[in-house]
Structures are given as C-alpha cells and as structure tokens.
Amino acid sequence: MSIEGKIAVVTGGxxxxxxxxATVLAAQGAAVAVWDLNLEGAEQxxxxxxxxxxxxIAVGGDAAEATSVAAAVAQTRAELxxxxxxxxxxxxxxxxxxxxxxxxxxxxTIRINLKGPFLVTQALVPDMLAAGWGRIVNISxxxxxxxxxxxxxxxSSKGGVIGLTKALAFDFAAKGITVNHxxxxxxxxxxxxxxxxxxxxxxxxxxxxxxTPEDIAYAVAFLASPExxxxxxxxxxxxxxxxxx
Numbered sequence: 069m070s071i072e073g074k075i076a077v078v079t080g081g082x083x084x085x086x087x088x089x090a091t092v093l094a095a096q097g098a099a100v101a102v103w104d105l106n107l108e109g110a111e112q113x114x115x116x117x118x119x120x121x122x123x124x125i126a127v128g129g130d131a132a133e134a135t136s137v138a139a140a141v142a143q144t145r146a147e148l149x150x151x152x153x154x155x156x157x158x159x160x161x162x163x164x165x166x167x168x169x170x171x172x173x174x175x176x177t178i179r180i181n182l183k184g185p186f187l188v189t190q191a192l193v194p195d196m197l198a199a200g201w202g203r204i205v206n207i208s209x210x211x212x213x214x215x216x217x218x219x220x221x222x223x224s225s226k227g228g229v230i231g232l233t234k235a236l237a238f239d240f241a242a243k244g245i246t247v248n249h250x251x252x253x254x255x256x257x258x259x260x261x262x263x264x265x266x267x268x269x270x271x272x273x274x275x276x277x278x279x280t281p282e283d284i285a286y287a288v289a290f291l292a293s294p295e296x297x298x299x300x301x302x303x304x305x306x307x308x309x310x311x312x313x
Contacts, residue, residue, distance in 0.1 A: 071293055072097030075151045077144060079131045079188055080158030082109025084257035085207065087116075088281025089155050089288050094122030096289055098153060101144040103127045105158075123148075131158045132184035141191045150195035153292045156185035156229070157207040161259065163218045174221045181225035185232060193245070202245035203292040206233050207284070210253045210307050226251070230303070237301030246300040248291045253307025255279040274309035283308075 076093050080086040082104030094100045094117040102117075104110040107128030117124040125147050129136035144151060159181040164173055185206055196202025211219055212226035230249055237247040256266055256278035270278055287306045290296055 070097060071153065071289070074098045074153050074292075075101070075144075075148045076153035076155065076292070077101045077103060077151050077188070077192060078155045078157055079103045079184065081113050082106045083113075084259055085252060085255060085281045085284050086155075086157040087113045088285040089157060090124065091117055091120075091122075092282065092285035092289050093153070093155075093292065094124055095120065096293075098292075099123040099148045101125050101127050101140075101148055101151070103129065103131060103140055103144075103158070105130055131156075131188050132180045134187055137187045137191050145195075150199060151192045152196050152199050152201055153203045153205075154189060154192050154196075155205045155207065155288055155292070156188055158184055159207065159225075161219075161222055164221070165218050166220045169221060177221040177225045178228070181222070182228040182232070185229055189232075189236065193240070196240075196245045197243055200244045202240070202243075203296070204233075204236065204245065204247040205288045205291045206230075206247070206249040207288075208233070208249045208251040208303075210251045210305065210310065213251055213303075213305070234301050241300055246291070246296065248296075248299060248302045248304060250284060250287050250291070250304050250306055252284050253279055253305070253310045255281065255284060257281060277308070279306060279308055 076098040078090040081090040081102035090100045090102045102110040102113045110126035114124040114126045127140045129140045206229050208229045209226035211223045233249040
C-alpha cells in the first residue's frame, strides 16, 4: 500500500489512537496535518513523525467549531496543500447513568463526536472533489454497534457517525471518494487507563490482550490506500474478536 505524496488530516492526533494513525500514515508516505485542541500534544506527535523522517505539521483548534475548522483548513492548505485523506478521530468518552445524564453532557458529546466530523468533512471534501480522489475514514466505536452501559450519549453520538459514514458513501461513491468507518474495541491508551482498569479487563478478551493504537492505525491506512478503492460505506471492526460481526 502506498499513499506517497497524499495530504492527510487526522483530527485528535495529539495522543492515543489519533497519534498512532498520524504516525502510520506519515510512515507510509503521506504528509500529515495533526489537528488537536491540545496543540502541545499535536506538536509532540509531529516531533515523533519528523524524527522518523516523515512530514507533518501541528494545527491547534476545535474540530467542532466552524470558525476554528476554517482556520485549521486554511493553515493546512497553506503549509501542505489540498487534502485528500481525512481521518475524523477527535472525540470524547464519558460515562454517566442515563437517569442522571444532563442535557449539557448530552449536547457536549454530540457536538464533539458527531458535529465535529460533519464540520471537518464538509470543509475538506471540496479538495477531494477537485482531485477526483479522496478517502474519508471515521473512527466510530464498538459501543455504537452493541450498546454500552451508562453511555447512552456516547453510543448515540458514535451511532450518528456510522449513519453519517453510510450517507456520505452514497453521496460521493461516483466521485472517486470512499467513506468508511473503523469502530475500535478495547484499546490501551492513556485515556482508557484513566477511566478503567485495563489490566483487569484483558483476561476477558478473546485475544487476551488489549488493542493498540497501531492496530487501529493500520486498518485506517488500508482504507486510506489506493488498494481500497472499491470499498465504501463499510465497517472494518478492530476489536480482537470481542464482537464477532
């Protein structure tokens, strides 16, 4: 697989899964704009990419706010060029019983996890239409496939990402643009270790290990490649067999 010379944007690329995706795309030849609300985290990702010989820039901003997205797009185009690979990865994970779930928490989760991919995709898809080629990969969640306790807002937001993926796949299938999604299962990241006992959960996994950001990244890299040109609107589940569908 080769994405040499392509320009990619990875939202939420400053840590965890996003950092893994940005690093792998850069290693496979793409110039990567690492977008993150935490600019310092984005800069750390970029430093690692550059140290390995890749090309990347750090872009700070809120992927769920239209003015911020417009500024990030302008910076990316000015420094790297038109974008033809987009990975909508930025998101938040929160847990709260449904009976005490606040309207603010619901709105915050939907805004970041679903409105963000809408805004970023709408801002960047013109580059892909102009090129007659594009790859959009959305990071959804196994929680949207199966449900999850105390995560109605999160599962709903990621279910929306799945629906957005399928709708856009129809919209752009004849334009040389594919749109797919990857729902991670249990991935060992700094965020997951803050919210759960990772080591205690491992024995319950079919593969007896947690996933890594790189496990997600290589799935994304395949969907972003020319070799995946006849795949659109699809789910590539990366969950170590936890959910067998």
